[in-house]
Amino acid sequence: MRVLGVTKYPLADPSTLLFSPRMQGNPRPSFQPAEAGAVLAGTVGVCGGAGALVGWAAGNTGYGALAGVVIGLPAGVFAVYRRFKGYFS
Numbered sequence: 001m002r003v004l005g006v007t008k009y010p011l012a013d014p015s016t017l018l019f020s021p022r023m024q025g026n027p028r029p030s031f032q033p034a035e036a037g038a039v040l041a042g043t044v045g046v047c048g049g050a051g052a053l054v055g056w057a058a059g060n061t062g063y064g065a066l067a068g069v070v071i072g073l074p075a076g077v078f079a080v081y082r083r084f085k086g087y088f089s
Contacts, residue, residue, distance in 0.1 A: 009044040029089045030085065031068075035083075036080050036083070036084060039076070039079050039080050039083050040077070040079070040080050041076075043072055043075050043076035043080075044072035044073060044076045045072070045077075045081045046068060046072070047068045047069065047072025047075055047076075048065050048068040048072055049065075049067040049068065049073050050068055051064045051065050051066070051067045051068015051069065051071065051072075052064050052065035053070060054067075054068070055067070055068075
């Protein structure tokens with residue numbers, strides 16, 4: 001027990017006051033831009049490939065791939081949002 005002036009305070013040890021586990025906040029997980037880019041590119045690639053297959057079956061692979069990429073861009077943004085939802089709030 002330390003004597004501080006005229007009062008006696010049993011928890012006056014600086015390490016218990018500053019670094020108490022009860023006072024520490026929860027650490028936020030770090031955002032990983034490389035993983036977000038991989039999720040986005042993967043989703044756009046899968047949608048583009050699926051569109052190319054549908055276009056190949058319909059007779060024009062290029063238009064199918066283009067349509068797949070156009071659909072894949074918002075789908076990729078949504079996939080990144082769903083994956084990293086806790087980081088943005």
